[in-house]
Amino acid sequence: MTARKVLVVEDERTIAEAVAARLRAEGFEVEIAGDGPAAVDAARRIQPDAIVLDVMLPGFDGLEVCRRIQAERAVPVLMLTARDDETDLLVGLAVGADDYLTKPFSMRELSARVHALLRRATRNSAPVAAAASATMRLGDLEINLAERRVLRAGVEARLTPTEFDLLVHLASRPRTVLPRERLLADVWGWADASGTRTVDSHIKGLRRKLGADLIRTVHGVGYALEVER
Incomplete structure (x- = not known):
């Protein structure tokens, strides 16, 4: 190889x-x-x-x-x-x-x-498995998994690859508080919790691009996506 x-x-x-x-x-x-x-x-x-x-x-x-x-x-x-x-x-x-x-x-x-x-x-880089799962819609948030595009209230936001992955992970469990350590493991693939500031910085990027009301902070625990299913 x-x-x-x-x-x-x-x-x-x-x-x-x-x-x-x-x-x-x-x-x-x-x-x-x-x-x-x-x-x-x-x-x-x-x-x-x-x-x-x-x-x-x-x-x-x-x-x-x-x-x-x-x-x-x-x-x-x-x-x-x-x-x-x-x-x-x-x-x-x-x-x-x-x-x-x-x-x-x-x-x-x-x-x-x-x-x-x-x-x-x-x-x-792997293809989306099923056409039915190619788009996630939660309230006014629309996430096109196949094209890796995000719109809120019809306005497209330009996310970095990591921001997109983080948003999808939060959107797959709306209103569920996910610990920063779990986000590091699931999104970044880290086995330890040494980079929790990385999560915080990316959350700030998402809020700046999609609105401060989208993601709720639970201090000392983690983050949750605050949209309707």
Whole structure:
């Protein structure tokens, strides 16, 4: 079987080489880019299955890299940031990143995140099994599973792949409170609860695009989709 390709975009050579070495040891084919323009060119040339992308880059930053790459072809992106700044994280998710890690991080965690991204990408590429289940309608919310499109009150919202998956998971159990740890396991494929802020950031993205009233927070527990069946 052909090795899956990962593009590592990081201007600190020591970090880039360490990440690449870990991923190569796990069977991935890896290419490194050290600045924004080189990253966009490499993504266009090698068509990677996933991208590990640092936010702070010379040339232009990782947010712009993500925006340009996703405009040409949807690809799972794990963003690396030196700052645990929620605004940066939300912007990264808005331009198409699927997940993020804050430096410093362990190579074990990075590897687990990349594997989880690829598992989700494979699952999402599978065709919808039955035409009858291709559209979910809950109140004024309409989710087209086959086309991966979402409308609320007839207005289309442009969701990232992860936002869409999270919304579908919540919509499949309307008015049911789902713990953040369960959402991490079911949507992201994580076996631990180390990334609950990832869930919170994606929920904020959904509220911004679909309305603050759509998802209810149960403090200390999780989230529920507040629409009629």
